Amino acid sequence: MKNKLITLCMAAVLFMPMMAAASGGAHLDTAPIDINDKDSLKRGAKAFADYCYSCHAASFMRYNRIARDLGMEEKEVRDMMIHTYGKKGAPTKIGELMHVSMTADYAKNAFGTPVPDLSLVARARGADWVYTYLRSFYLDPYRPTGMNNAVFPDVAMPNVLWSLQGLQEAVYKKSEHAGIEVEELEHLKLVQPGTMSEEEYNSFVADLTNFMVYLAEPVQVERRSLGWKVLLFLVVLFGFAYALKKEYWKDVH
Numbered sequence: 001m002k003n004k005l006i007t008l009c010m011a012a013v014l015f016m017p018m019m020a021a022a023s024g025g026a027h028l029d030t031a032p033i034d035i036n037d038k039d040s041l042k043r044g045a046k047a048f049a050d051y052c053y054s055c056h057a058a059s060f061m062r063y064n065r066i067a068r069d070l071g072m073e074e075k076e077v078r079d080m081m082i083h084t085y086g087k088k089g090a091p092t093k094i095g096e097l098m099h100v101s102m103t104a105d106y107a108k109n110a111f112g113t114p115v116p117d118l119s120l121v122a123r124a125r126g127a128d129w130v131y132t133y134l135r136s137f138y139l140d141p142y143r144p145t146g147m148n149n150a151v152f153p154d155v156a157m158p159n160v161l162w163s164l165q166g167l168q169e170a171v172y173k174k175s176e177h178a179g180i181e182v183e184e185l186e187h188l189k190l191v192q193p194g195t196m197s198e199e200e201y202n203s204f205v206a207d208l209t210n211f212m213v214y215l216a217e218p219v220q221v222e223r224r225s226l227g228w229k230v231l232l233f234l235v236v237l238f239g240f241a242y243a244l245k246k247e248y249w250k251d252v253h
């Protein structure tokens, strides 16, 4: 028993830094999202198309699946998302995957790193991480883009949403670690307002995060409602099975 306890404690101590590293050590805000809210998902899809889809692909998703899942006309999705042409100059079809025209080489030249595909990012990083990341860019004159990020230090992505959110500055606090004085990022302060208020921007990013959570597992809405139906079926089946068992055994007892 004692040994088990010691092993458990050691495992906890070992894993703690890993868990902290997964979030970059920064505090993550809870993403106020609802995967069943189709209007929010539609707003998120539009935001994705307008601000992200020029650089980031979502190449596990097809346009017509978005139309079907979000209850939109295919034409609506086409007007909102498809601005590219296929290899032979023909318009991209509604049943195609969501690739982008930007090549990995071009991206490497422009940003120093390829632009990651966003299909699965909400699963890999978590919704809270994505929600916090998109609200945590701050001015940093030492970075090539002039911006840094509190949850993704030294990120290569430019802050494409700055005109909506405004510009933020980092406020540091001094603390001591093992006798050495260090500066730690305490919070971010808005120094130049954008076109949206803080509330509007948070809800804009929540919709965008919601859409990315859907992208990462499009079937989840169906899966959850199907799960309840399966449980209901099992309860009913249990009733019948029990009645049958009683019928079979009634002469024995």
Ligand code: HEC
Pocket: 048, 051, 052, 053, 054, 055, 056, 111, 113, 114, 115, 116, 118, 121, 124, 125, 130, 133, 134, 154, 155, 156, 157, 158, 160, 161, 208
């Ligand atoms: C101008 C091109 C560009 C645009 C537009 C852009 N990004 Fe990025 N994004 C990048 C690059 C480059 C990286 C890689 C950063 C790195 O590795 O340092 C990145 C990284 C990310 C990551 C982190 C991925 C990971 O797990 O490492 C997320 C999340 C992300 N972008 C979301 C978005 C969203 C949401 C939008 C739209 C609001 C957007 N990006 C718009 C270029 C862009």
